[in-house]
Amino acid sequence: MTQIILALSEISDRYEAMFVDLWGCVHDGVKALPEAVAALQAYRRAGGIVVLVTNSPRARAGVEKQLDHFGVPKDAWDSIATSGDSARAAMYRGVVGQKVWFIGEDRDTRFFDPLSIIDNPVEIAQVDLKEADGIVCxxxxxxxxxPDTMRPQFLYAKQKGLKLLCANPDIVVDRGETREWCAGALARLYTEMGGESLYFGKPHPPIYDLARRRLAAIKPAIPDQAILAIGDGIHTDIQGAMGEDIDSLFISGGLAATETGTSDHPDPDALKDYIQREMSNPTFTIGKLR
Known part of the structure; x- marks a missing residue:
């Protein structure tokens, strides 16, 4: 059974590094969460390393700009690993072909910016669905x-045997008080319809490989048992940590605030019921990162 804590400082000295989710933990999609920022700053002052591990489809530089906009100071983190970086690398290796149909908002078209870290990258062209070799979402x-509005296009894509590259496995996020669908919801629908979806963010291994490389560039040879994963996604942050065999801190006041009875702190009985129902086992739980 998970251990409920009241502050990160209760357990932080057990870990040399933390893989910290962003949305719902450090910011709410509109502004920084001051208590979370203060907790990470205190952890870093004590010698800990913070790698922000996010399912954002943006590149690391784009996420850094977003953090500045939200008011998350640079002394609250050391490095960033994004689902977008991991997915872009796969795209430029040709995992969904050269001609791709793009699903996303105009602001995310920088996903197709050149990527210099890949040797002999595939030349990617955005085309209409009828001409596509694959899908990038x-x-x-x-x-x-x-998401059901995409069924007609997905039926056609499935019949063509197209693979869908999902740059953000999150199903939903809360932007302030508004809940929004993410790429993971479309990838889930496509898979349920019989299509093949490829994932590169949490809870899947590629983003953790990237996070470990970011961490090793700061301090090599930190063992997994000295890493704590923090996040509010039971099926992304916590499931991913369990799959990587690293300890986790579940933020119950994020996406699952209602289910866990969390206002400031989780209701123990509601929390127990929730994690049992979701077949999860976070090492620790806290209402909000503080």
């Missing part, structure tokens, strides 16, 4: 629209 065209 950074999110819905409209994050407020029901």
């Amino acid at each position: 950074t999110g819905p065209f409209d994050p407020l629209a029901d």
Whole structure:
């Protein structure tokens, strides 16, 4: 059974590094969460390393700009690993072909910027669905629209045998008080319809490989038992940590605030029921990162 804690400082001295989710933990999609920022700053002052591990489809530089915009100071983290970076590397290695149909908002078209770290990258062209070899999805065209609106296109894509590259496995996020659909919801639908979806963010291994490389560039040879994963996604952050055999801190006041009875702290009985129902086992739980 998970251990409920009241502050990160209760357990932080057990870990040399932390893999920390962003949305719902450090910011709410609109602004920084001050208590979370203060907790990470205190951890870093004590010698800990913070790698922000996010399912954002953006490149690391784009996420850093977003953090500045939200008011997350640079002394609260050391490095960033994004689902977008991991997925872009796979795209430029040709995992969904050269001609791709893009699903996403206009702001995410920088996903197709050149990537210098790949040797002999595939030349990618954005085309209409009828001409495509594969699909690249950074999110819905409209994050407020029901994913089912994509069924006609997905039926056609499945019949053509197209693979879908999912740059953000999250199903939903809360932007302030508004819940929005993410690319993971479309990839889940495509898979349920019989299509093949490829994932590169949490809870899947590629993003953890990238996070470990980011960590090793700062301090080599930190063992997994000295890493704590923090996040509010039971099926992304916590499931991913369990799969990587690293300890986890579940933020119950994020996506699962209602299910866990969390206002400031989780209701123990509601939390127990929730994690049992979701077949999860976070090492620790806290209402909000503080």
